[in-house]
Amino acid sequence: MKKITLSLSMLALILSIGMNEASAQKIKINTKGIGAAEKGLKAATFSDADAAKLAGEAVAWMDANNPVAGPNDPYTKRLNKIFGKHKNEGGLALNYKVYKVKDINAFACADGSVRVFSSLMDIMSDEELLGIIGHEIGHVANKDSRDAVRSAYKREALMDAASSQSGVVNTLTESQLGKFANALLDSKYNRKQESEADDYSYTFMKSHNYKVTALASAFQKFADMEKASGDNRTKTEKMMSSHPESAVRAAKILEKAKKDGLAAL
Template sequence: MSLLLTSASNASAQLKLNKKAIGAVDKGVKAATFSDADAAKLAGEAIAYMDTHNEVAAADDPYMVRLTKLFSKHQNEGGLKLNFKVYKVKDINAFACADGSVRVFSSLMDIMTDEELLGIIGHEIGHVANKDTRDAIRDAYKTAALTDAAASQSGAVNSLSESQLGGFCTALLGTKFSRKQESEADDYSYNFMKQHGYNVTALASAFNKFAEMEKEAGDNRSKSEKMLSSHPESADRAAKVLEKAKKDGLAKL
């Protein structure tokens, strides 16, 4: 799961999860035995849990109507089978999971133009395409110490119980991608925008909006925002996008 940006300092987090820690013991899941199918299975369970515990916009809700209009033609992007929903929460965020689920928060949609939103979700799709979300699922499964089955000789990944899912989602949300992974996801988004004829500089303007929010928040950023400090600075990301756009002759006002 990739979290792009949490809410501004004065906005209380609304995404609902079971915060009870289950424990941090490595149960022996090895990267070599953790497949894409395993990651998709666990991601699907986590998404189902979060869809149940948060307000999801209905098909005729203006937020969902807008998102459907933007992304209905991208449901098989890059060979990935994607599904999109909107969480009506105060957090300013979006994330994607290894099963192809993309969740966009309504407060993010409130502050972004259509093409800026396309760029942000393109970044999230990049984390799925680059296998970052698969590795995040594996690490969260290990960190949360969810089931003894993980330590079995077969290395089988079992379905999670209702009580385990809360801890798993908490561990998953705590996963941090490296700066390299974030930069590669930015590159994926840029190429996604370019391939489909969107304005690539909209990705830069989205990052600049985040930069302004970071500047306003200053030292008052929430714990969850500081947790995501592995992201490259938003202003630097915007500058990199604009530099590429100029080289490609795609820079626009």
């Protein structure tokens, strides 16, 4: 994968948790993987299934071309232990793996794939990690991930005037497929989407009787990292400028927990 985001997306962080940025350890994408099945896809009727198929093919090639922790790897065993029972969370069929890379990151895709980076696991407790993953799942549940696929596809398909009017995207060349894959990984969620994913994670943690304050402490760790890095931020950290500030998110979660009687006043 040339570039990565986490939602963690995180997170702003490094979240996605749903974040997209240049990876310290390059992740490759095989541009032959996303393929011909999407030719003639109707942009105007782009469905959840369309997004899932494209995302699934992209993730399959990422998995094939990157260091994935094996079944007996300590990282995999830990993730199985803390997240294994959530494979069908919120009606979503989820699959998850660990990428053994240097970036502090995680992401989730429209097909239900969740990928967690080992460096993120190194700095988070089990429940903090669950909070971050919950945030990423929120992007899938809220259709943010689907919309990111649609936006990247339409943007990189380079539709001409005729195809734009007909609502049918052009057939993609190999080079365009590569651009699409990277555009998908570069997709950024806006502040509203990030806040809604935070809310989803909070509800996820609360419904399973996890400590909702762990989500706040995860954000606080990101805030401390941001503060310590100052002007020497990495590209991944700078990417977080498009997300709500981690300290603000942590405070919002703590305030909500206090109102719910789940944190000390």
